[in-house]
Amino acid sequence: MTRVLLLGLAPLPFENLQKMYGPGIRTWQFAKPLVEDGHEVCLIASRMPFVYSDDEPPIRRTVVDGVTIYTVSQPVFETTGFVQTILDDFQPDCVVGATIYPSYVAAKLQTERPLWIDLFGHVMAEAQAKAHIYGTDEYLYIFWNYEHTVLLRGDAFSAVSQPQKFATIGELGAYGRLNRYTFGHDLVHSIPCAIEGEAPPHDRIVFRGTDVADDDFVVLWSGGYNTWTDVDSLMSGLERAMTANPRIKFVSTGGQIDGHDELTYPRFLQLIARSPHANNFVMKGWVPSEDVPSYYHEANVGINIDSDNYEGMLGSRNRILSWLAAGLPVLTTDTTEISHVVQQEGLGHTFPHRDPAALADLLIRVSANQDELRAKGQQGQQYVLTHYTYRATALPLRRWVANPQPAPDRGQRVPLETRQQPNLLTLVPREIRQYYRSKGLRGAIGRVGSFVLPRLGQRIGPRLQPTLYLARYQVHDIPERMRPGETCHVNIGVVNQSTRTWSGSGPSSPQPISLSYRWYTDDGASAMGEASRSPLPADIEPGQALELQIEVHAPEIAGRYILAPDMVEGQSTWFGDIVPGSAPSVAVIVED
Structure with missing residues (x-):
């Protein structure tokens, strides 16, 4: 038996909330097979923003299916004090991160235990998609903070597809992780999305006979409208098909992804409002998780439509597996690894990117051949319940947890940024x-x-060496909420992990080092100008720790922000800019 500390995200699949996201499913995909294998699993799951009620306690402990679960607020999770306490008390044999953000927090813990990093989708491809939707490249820096940290620290890695596995190997090579120590060692494993292992029930009628007629042909969308969703082609294709066959109806559960993509879904609603077929669209929004399977059973086909982008090429789609598990056949753009499976195994149909005419023709054809479509759904159900269960997909993780070991290059990393004098x-x-x-x-x-x-x-030429700007932080008391313009004092523990002495604020220090902070909006833009600084009381030797207090001034405008304390040398050399991902970041809501 292995003691496993698992860091993940909530809500988890068994929580009957109105919003369910892929990271929560991924977390349970890791937890359940491990406890079924006889391991002792302690799960700390950070609550995703804008899902839980405001009166939810910061920490809630439960036990489900033999897994001890702490669901915690994001500030409790990210400041790592609570997580570190659980780690120290639980004394696990290994640590597992499920998805990138929990893996990032795991990588910052003070422990030498073997660490499994899960890259649930290609982080930088997701950053690119969000940068495109929002028209700013600021997201690249934010996402890279996470990626940089976990690539250096991880002992084993999982990706969500075979293409992403290869992309991750390339990233590890760029960091010197493909070296003589790791030659022949499989650092990266593919763990695709999965379903729990049983066909979901049809408990009650949810829209047939009320929102649509019993003989309407229903095209179902379920889940969030993400940055990769091509709503323009979706709308155009549906309108053409509805003109040819007015019995085609579009039913949607899910919607806007608060805090991540708040543009794509509202744009789709605007397109519907202007459509002559607006009455053919039934937009249910987010519905309770327990009702979602009934929508699968009452629909005729599920539809997924991606723009042509790297996120899709390297990623996957949970919703496709959920539909197939209920026997619902699939129409999807031929983008992701699972969409290739749909085409190759005859579990539905694929159609080209940015081709509304092809989508419309396909919808007209399948609506006229429903017996063939149902047969594909039945075949799909049998296929995913055999090949895409939690236990089947998590096999690489299960094998590693049975005997967790550090990577062969632990303590032997090759710093590729070091440059030699040229010949x-x-x-x-x-x-x-x-x-x-x-x-x-x-x-x-x-x-x-x-x-x-x-x-x-x-x-x-001159360049800044990252080893000169390494620090570890322990953030104690950043408030979750502040009023506009409010001032508070925050205590932060800092350890000099660099290879040099930090200069204090004495008269002989030309570039003194101090503690300061920066505010960012939740979309990554800088939110304030110059902040107050807390100078070092004296020179700080490598390995030396101290505690500093900074006076934090909240932004004057209400909103959701990220507070990022960081060390700074002189006027403008921020440690976090030299070593991305090293500075802590805490979500703070500023409101009256």
Whole structure:
């Protein structure tokens, strides 16, 4: 038996809340097979924003199916004090992170225990999709903070698809993790999305005979409208199909993803409002989780439509598996790994990206051949209940947890950012060497100078070494809510983990180091100008710890913000800019 500390996200699938997201399903996909294998599992799940009621206590403990579960607020989770306490008390044999954010928190814990990192979808591809929707690249920095930290710390990794596995191997190579120590060792494993293992029940009638007629052909959407959703092609394709067959109806559960994508769903609602077929759309919004399977059973086909992007190519779709588990056949763009399975195994139909005419033709065709469509749904149900259960998909994790070990290069990492002095001969191209032979030194010196000197500046010019800017933080008392313009005092423990002495604020310190903070909006934009600073009381040696207090001023405008305490050298060299992901970040709501 192995003692496992699992960090994940909530809500979990058995919680009957109106919103259910993929990260919560992924968390339970990891927890349940491990406890069924006889391991002792302690789960700490951070509550996703805007899902739970405001009066939910910061920490709630339950036991479900043999798993001890703590669901906690995001500030409790991210400041890591509570998580560290559970780790120290529970004394696990290994730590497992389910999805990127919990994996990031796990990577910051003070422990040398083997760590499994789960990259549930390609983080930077998701950042790219969000940057496109919101029209700013600020998200790339925020997402990379997480990715950078976990790639360096993880002992084993899981991806959500085979393509993402290969992408993750490339990222590890860029960090020097593909070295002589890890040669022949499988660092990355593919664990696709999954269903719990049983066909969901049809408990009651939810829309047949009320929202639509019994003989209408219902196209179902369920879940969030994410940054990858091509609502324009979806709308155009549906309108064309509804013109040809007015019995085609679109029923939707789910909607806006608060705090992540608050643009795509409202845009789709605007398109519906302007449509001559608006009455053919039944937009139910988020419905209780226990009712969702009944929507699957009453629909004729589930539809998934992606834009043509890397997030889809490297990722997966939980909703497709949920539909198939209920025997609901699928129409989907041929984007993700699971959509390829749908096509290859005959579990539904695929259609091209950005082709509303092809989608409309497909909808008209399948609505006229419902017996064939039902047969595909039955085949799909049998297929996913065999190949995509929690236990079947989690096999790589189950094997690792049975004997968790550090990666072979633990303590032997190769810092690829270190640059050696260049060999001048390798900087001189062959044609300049030939020019020297024919014209002599005086004739060639101009050519050599014009070519070599600029490259010397590029190769060996000044640069900031990350090892000089390493710090570990312990945040104690950042409030979850503040009033606009309010001031509070926050105590932060700091450990100098760099290879140099930090300069205090004495008169002989030209670049003193101090503790400060920055505010960001929830979309990653800088929210305030210059903040107060707390100088070091004296020089701090490597490995030395101290506690500092900073005076935090809340933004003047109400909203959701991220507070990021960080060390800063001189006027503008923030440690977190040199070592992305090293500074803590805590969500704070500013409201009157």
